[in-house]
Every structure is written in structure tokens, then in C-alpha cells.
Amino acid sequence: MNATYKDVKSDILSKITSGHWQPGSLIPNEIELAETYGCARATVNRAMRELADDGLIERRRKAGTRVRASPIRQARFDIPLVRREIEDKGAEYRYSLASRSIETAPDWLRTRLQLGQGADALHLVCMHYADGDPFQHEDRWINLEVLPQARDADFSQVGPNEWLVSTIPFSTAEISFSATLADRALAEYLACDTGAPLFTVERATWFEGDANTFVRLTYRPGHRMTTRY
Amino acid sequence: MNATYKDVKSDILSKITSGHWQPGSLIPNEIELAETYGCARATVNRAMRELADDGLIERRRKAGTRVRASPIRQARFDIPLVRREIEDKGAEYRYSLASRSIETAPDWLRTRLQLGQGADALHLVCMHYADGDPFQHEDRWINLEVLPQARDADFSQVGPNEWLVSTIPFSTAEISFSATLADRALAEYLACDTGAPLFTVERATWFEGDANTFVRLTYRPGHRMTTRY
Numbered sequence: 001m002n003a004t005y006k007d008v009k010s011d012i013l014s015k016i017t018s019g020h021w022q023p024g025s026l027i028p029n030e031i032e033l034a035e036t037y038g039c040a041r042a043t044v045n046r047a048m049r050e051l052a053d054d055g056l057i058e059r060r061r062k063a064g065t066r067v068r069a070s071p072i073r074q075a076r077f078d079i080p081l082v083r084r085e086i087e088d089k090g091a092e093y094r095y096s097l098a099s100r101s102i103e104t105a106p107d108w109l110r111t112r113l114q115l116g117q118g119a120d121a122l123h124l125v126c127m128h129y130a131d132g133d134p135f136q137h138e139d140r141w142i143n144l145e146v147l148p149q150a151r152d153a154d155f156s157q158v159g160p161n162e163w164l165v166s167t168i169p170f171s172t173a174e175i176s177f178s179a180t181l182a183d184r185a186l187a188e189y190l191a192c193d194t195g196a197p198l199f200t201v202e203r204a205t206w207f208e209g210d211a212n213t214f215v216r217l218t219y220r221p222g223h224r225m226t227t228r229y
Numbered sequence: 230m231n232a233t234y235k236d237v238k239s240d241i242l243s244k245i246t247s248g249h250w251q252p253g254s255l256i257p258n259e260i261e262l263a264e265t266y267g268c269a270r271a272t273v274n275r276a277m278r279e280l281a282d283d284g285l286i287e288r289r290r291k292a293g294t295r296v297r298a299s300p301i302r303q304a305r306f307d308i309p310l311v312r313r314e315i316e317d318k319g320a321e322y323r324y325s326l327a328s329r330s331i332e333t334a335p336d337w338l339r340t341r342l343q344l345g346q347g348a349d350a351l352h353l354v355c356m357h358y359a360d361g362d363p364f365q366h367e368d369r370w371i372n373l374e375v376l377p378q379a380r381d382a383d384f385s386q387v388g389p390n391e392w393l394v395s396t397i398p399f400s401t402a403e404i405s406f407s408a409t410l411a412d413r414a415l416a417e418y419l420a421c422d423t424g425a426p427l428f429t430v431e432r433a434t435w436f437e438g439d440a441n442t443f444v445r446l447t448y449r450p451g452h453r454m455t456t457r458y
Binding site for chain 1: 304406428
């Protein structure tokens, strides 16, 4: 019987964990490994890709593949729509638009999204509730140069996140996690004490090189974002 | 010329973004797609795997593959050793062990790691500095049933993270991000005000089904964890 990619992966893994292949050392190329395991090169390739994704080996086109000196663990987080996040908990989702205005993009936003001087942006402040309790506060800016149709979009019923997903489905994003203190406004939105520590996600997204939106999502106190890897 | 997996991926992508394949709809199976594109089934498979990883399609063994109703964005975060995180910023890394003790695992830890009644755990409190400034506070528990050699390990020079990586290189982990307030002890360690909002990472890791460690990492105020996807 031929070796499956799982057999190959597990054998390579044991060579690394046993120290047979030392951190930093070069490992045989795919053609050699395919011969060793008596399997197709594509099988070895899949095993190697998973080991690379797991942060155990480092593949370089010309320099070959090495065992990582210190493995990089990668954690993957699903970033679902907030509606889905809430409904997956079995709670009822409710959305509310707190404010909507067209503003000249402030300097920090122009810098962040590389917008021109005097660029207009749509500024939306929204709340997302789970079973009637505040769950997430959304402070969103949309680049009107790239998304002029946002001027006329109705955000009173559907949140900008869902609107964006259906308008510009795919994009690259920069995301960052941090902690922030509840100021008076946030404390009021999230029904918590001023000075409470809040988990915050910031995300800027681009579509084909143009920034389309920047959002700061602030969660109710005690929120945890969890994943397994 | 045969279609590459990138051609296939990009064509499927455009069918989805253009709405030709609607959210929720079933898409042709790999054999049919391979015929359509005149390429190997493995080529289609690779394209489909990437589209699934990107959160655009949902593959079920028997039910077939569907366009996701709402795409799940996945963010991947590298979890490097703190030494590397600091040195990558061009700063000088310094480690210090604040306390070390063998304790009966407290109830919350036993629950979290599924340890037996009366299990012993090694409790370490450490600090990691960047150019002499506090960077990260580490509150670590090591399961001595699984890792008895930790009793005699010297953590005065090398942090438990590096020791664990070299002792148990591979494991599954549960990781969660949250925000916490600096209490007096943390404020002293991190040289910040009591009540400052701090970004916190908690991680429990298992090796072949046994929990080996639980750690709470608390970063200096203002710390951001950023990635692009």
C-alpha cells in the first residue's frame, strides 16, 4: 500500500521531534522523500505544506527546506460576521445604527488608509446586541472615493459589515487586537463602568489596492476571543 | 496549456464574486470541474482547498461543496517566542524569573487542564524586558505529572517557553485573547498605573492528549497584536 500524506507527515514529524533531524538542518527534497516513502511527489508536497503551515519547517524556493530553529506557532481565528457570532451562541441578534454622517476624513484615518487631502468618508456608529444586551460597539469609516454607493445605502436596518460583504466580498485586511479603557461614551453604549477594560479589534481592509474601510470593534467587558490550533 | 490551480481558483472566485454561483448554492464536484478546466483532479483539489481555507466555500464529504452564505474571514497570527518578538523589533531581550514554587494545582487550573485531585504543578512567574523596559509578564503553570523533569529544570536563565519548546516541541493549544485591568502586582511588574487596560493572551497546551501547561501572558499598556490576511 502506498504511503498517504498523513503517513509521510507523521514520519517526518517524528524525525523532527526525536531530534533525528536537528533544528536548522536541511531536510531531503521532495523527490528524494517521494522515493524514500514510495509515494507520489504530490503526496510529499501536501505533507510538507502542512508541516510548513504548522510552523515546523521553513521552505525556501532555492535554499531548500529546513527544520525551524524555533517553531512559529500560528493561531487561526475565524472572523465571522457579528450576527453569526451572536446567533452561534444561541442568542437573538439585534442591530442598531447610532449615528451616520459624511465627514472629511480626519488626519489619522487619511494616514491609516492612505487617502488624499480633503477625502470624504462615511462615518457610522452602530451597536450589536445579543438577547438585548450590548455585545459589540462598531465605529466604522467607509472610503467614499472607492465606495460612492455607500452614500445612498440604508444602514438603518442592515449593518455596514453585512453591506460590505455583499458589496466587496473579498479583500486583504490588516487586523490588530488590543485592550482599551471604557470612556464615558463607550461605557454608555456597552452599559458598563467607565474605566472597564475592553477587548478591541481594529481592521482596515483593501480591495485591489484601495482602502475601503476602517473599523474599530469594541466588545462588552469580559469578552474573550478563543481558538484552538 | 493546462490550467494551473491558480487559474482554476481565480475562475471559481470570479464565478462567486459575480454572483454566477449564489451564496449557499452547490457547486460542481471536483471531477466535473477537472473536466471543465481540462486539468488534473489534484489541481482542482488544491484550488478548492485554498478557497475553503479562505472561507469562501464550505466542503462536506457527502453533501458536496457550497458557496458560503457569509464568508468567514480567517486571520492567522504568528505566535513567536517572546525573545524573538522583542529581537525582531531590534530591541535587546532580557529575561528574569520572579518566583518559582511547586503547588497543589488550584481548582480553576485542575478544571482547565483536567488534572487529578491533589496534582502538583510548577508555578513560575517571569518577566520579559525589551531594552530594559517591561514588555510581557508571564504567569505559567506546568503539569508535573506529564513533565516531571520540570522539577529539576533551571528556569533562572532560560524562560519556561523556550524550555517547553525544546522539551515538547509539538502540541495542540487553546488560545484566547482578552483585556484585563492592571492590579497592583501587575502594575508593579509592568511599571504602569493600577487600572491600566492590558492586552492578555491565555494559552493551554496539550501533547498527545495530556495537558502540559497553562500560561497567562500580560503585555505592557498600549501593546497591539497585528496581522495581515
